[in-house]
Amino acid sequence: MMDLDPEARRILELTREARTPSARDKARVDRLLGAALALGSATSHAASGGAATKVVGTAAAIKWAGIALLAIGGAGYVGWKASHRTPPPSPVVAVAPAVVPPEAPAPIGQGTAIAAPMEPGEEPSALRAGAAPRSSHGKAAEGTLPEELDLLHDAQSKWRAGNAAAALSLLSEHRKRFPRSQLASERDALTVLSLCATNRTAEARRLARRFLQTAQRSPLRTSVEESCGGR
């Protein structure tokens, strides 16, 4: 087969070098991917009736989604964070969630009484410290889960695309339509991140503080702690 001359080879080698990712590149994607796996792909997976949802069954679908959706894909994601030591974050908003070990998922109803997220401009005082725990939600919420997940996933997609204002609008809609959502903590974590992305730091801090106080075992704690709201 015809070969290339040394200069052509050198040019190709330089091109390969130029397109080799740095540690910073990987760290950025690590964090984006961690956040997306917790908030994004999992929600769409559940909403579409994916394998993981089928495995746990309809009755357990809410629980599956509510525990930050980290068991999707079986062992694939388990231990992601635990064995993933990334360099300090680059200055991007995206943050990775912590991963809870599969044997110790955050139980439904425990530490999830986070209040609904705010409307843009709404005072955090509107948040209810004593929101009903998830365990009290019953079957009515189960029927709305695919819809809830779709809306949350849309909001997450907007946030990922850099349109945090649109994400906040969708999150607000989510709060209005599903005030007693099983996914309130996921919604609140995303609200904190979106508020940070729109420089609404004071509101982000208030919501983050509430979230961190109540969602003790949420796998999204790290995301919130590392956001502008947690600092």
Place this chain on the structure above:
Amino acid sequence: MTTEHGSTFSNPEIPEMRADAEAVHLDFRPVYDTYFPFVWRAVANRGVPDAAMDDVVQEVFLVVHRKLGEFQGRSTLRTWLSGVVRRVVADHVRKRGNQATGQEALEDHPLESLEDPGAEVERRAAVQLVSVLLEKMSEAHREVFVLYELEQLTTREIAELTRTNENTVQTRLKAARRTFQRGLERHRASNARRET
């Protein structure tokens, strides 16, 4: 990396793996860590601009995360991953419009911030020149050339990925190399004329 049934990857950079179809169980995280550079380069080689790299690479791995359980070892993992990259990038281009040239983002990183500006200038010039030379090729030739010369797949892997036979791949690669080499010679001649 060790599979459930003991198959191992000996080369962590670009492993050659061909496992028995019934004997594949791969965990996502080690696959992600091992193949991140490969996937990143594959995405970049398809002209995705720097500004979109993080999102597209992330999307590739989200698909990998979702589909890894379906991988049966009938091809190498690199071939399988290349197929995912192909589809995700095509989807990205379709959604965003074909603005991807790989050129525009070169200005995003000021040379002053780089440790070795001279080397970086050389790399950027090489990337630009390769992009220009690739434009002279037909799509089929360009794909084979990029897969072989930049992503360093084997002709067999390329044949699997592009659903052609190995002879066709070799024929296309030969023609693509000829186009690349001639383009480079014209570029040299043009530079020489400018200097005189």
